[in-house]
Amino acid sequence: MSLGVEEVRRIAELARLRISAREETTFASQLSEIVDYIDQLREFDGGTASQDDTHAASDTADSDLPRPASAADGALLDQFLDNAPASLDRFLLVPQVKATPGGEE
Amino acid sequence: MQAMTAEGLAAAIRSGERNAVDAVEAAFARIDEVDASVGAFLELWRDEAAERAADIDRRRDEGLPLGPLAGVPTALKDNMSLAGHELNCGSRILAGYRAPYTAGAVERLVAAGAVPVGRVNMDEFAMGSSCENSALATTRNPWNPAMAPGGSSGGSAAAVAAAEAPLALGSDTGGSIRQPAAFCGVVGVKPTYGRVSRYGLVAFASSLDQIGPLARNVRDAALALGAIAGPDPRDSTCSEEPACDFLERIEDGIEGVKIGTIREVGTSALESDAARGFEQALQTLARCGAELVEVSVPLVEAAVATYYVLANSEASANLARFDGSRYGHRAAGARSLAEMYTGSRSEGFGPEVKRRIILGTFALSSGYYDAYYGRAARIAGALRQQFSEAFDKAELLVTPTSPSGAFKLGERVDDPLAMYLSDVFTTPTSLAGIPGISVPCGLDSRGLPLGLQILARPFADGTALRAARAFERETGFECRPEAVS
Secondary structure, eight states, X not given: OOOOXXXXXXXXXXXXOOOOHHHHHHHHHHHHHXXXXXXXXXXXXXXXXXXXXXOTGGGGSOOOOOOOOOOOOHHHHHHHHHTSSSEETTEEOOOOSSOOTTOOO | OTTSOHHHHHHHHHHTSSOXXXXXXXXXXXXXXXXXXXXXXXXXXXHHHHHHHHHHHHHHHTTOOOOTTTTOEEEEETTBOOXXXXXXXXXXXXXXXXXXXXXXXXXHHHHTTOEEEXXXXXXXXXXXXXXXXXXXXXXXXXXXXXXXXXXXXXXXXXHHXXXXXXXXXXXXXXXXXHHHHHHHTOEEEEOXXXXXXXXXXXXXXXXXXXXXXXXXXXXXXXXXXXXXXXXXXXSTTSOOSOOOOTTTTTTSOOTTOEEEEETTSOGGGSOHHHHHHHHHHHHHHHHTTOEEXXXXXXXXXXXXXXXXXXXHHHHHHHGGGOSSSSSSOOOXXXXXXXXXXXXXXXXXXXXXXXXXXXXXXXXXXXXXXXXXXXXXXXXXXXHHHHHHHHXXXXXXXXXXXXXXXXXXXXXXXXXXHHHHHTTTTTHHHHHHTOOEEEEEEEEOTTSOEEEEEEEESTTOHHHHHHHHHHHHHHXXXXXXXXXXX
């Protein structure tokens, strides 16, 4: 199937990506070619495996192992906050959830 | 010292014949000499490496035991954490990010005595087959600077091939260790899924990602895998199976071992040189005493399409964490949280990452989920079953690593599908979770290396290494790229 510019724009929005008009056109043509290629999977889908049998690679490992909860190291928190673009005391600073005209952080 | 193997170098350092300090100094001298033309390294850790090396020499002089990789300079792919050091994953979105802790595999490597000398280039978020999707640097193939080193662990492969370090760690999701190893004429191991901890590795597609070694010969790769493999409670997918000594039986050869070729892996996908190289590789295996048989794994033909649905679906979820709030790039002037997310991601991610996130989001979106993600997941399950049946008929399977030797830089950047199709022989292994090793099998008519891929059952990594070693012994291939001689 082919993906149109509108569709690419809609999916990009879902993925929280803004792409330029030029990118929309390029992506639409490249992604259509890729999706066309992927559509060959229809011919291979014999439905022999159940949906439960889908986690192919990870099934080769042991089943997931729960680990005991442990308190976070305080030093790790400092390093975590050092990586934050903006923080105040022990909190991350981000813009308001709701847009306010001209308001920032 | 460049000519020395990791194994030989560590032995010489342990015995006091050589010093770790000199080994590390020699590695940096070599990097200073050739990396301007190779472009493998993004950052060098000179002071810390010198300190670690001095500590190893001191421990030896005090009579304390040293690990199997004592003093071996090692390059780390830019997606694995070393505490206190920057980690960019080849992306602008992680500019300035410093790892707060060390990855499980890196911890083990260092505990075995290896000395990390720096981080090396990769395709952004490990998405690519040529290293050209890196937002940070261009890496060239040491055999010919006009050629791509392969990807996504292109920096790891190029650094080892150019003898800048005897050892590197890479990560492999759909071929990202094996294909660059083949392109650069080195050995690359993608271990069994769950064999090596991914704690501290930036996630791309969590059901497929594995860390593994790249080295100039099979014994060094086996030594490194033995050092990094084993349980880690911090990665819930990491197997509890204890690590083993992969060198123990590595010289035992493959006399009488059944090795299968896969009927559906047609030579039509191969360039003529690569087809010839694979044919010769089969003859070499026969000379080693292997019994060649043919097996059937029909779904290998669906692997690339299946892989690009599953890997990108997982990537679209994994990469949702990069939104400008906790680390990395944040867009300026956002008036709302949503604007900050969208702005940061749009400015921070390069085109291939955006393309793949969009593809993955599409495959997971309402109305398309069953037709794409659901179908691909079913096929992957069936493929795994087919591999399991094939391993009842042959202990090991072999394929070419890649349809051709290295391609030119720039040749495929505008054609993502052509780039994806270069993973035709490596993605089936990833989907099945089985180990795959690329071992050099000679040069093509352009003088560029070709790789043979050896596959084994889950957790039979040692068997694949043994076959790779027998093959290597028989071919006598040496990684000596003239361009950086």
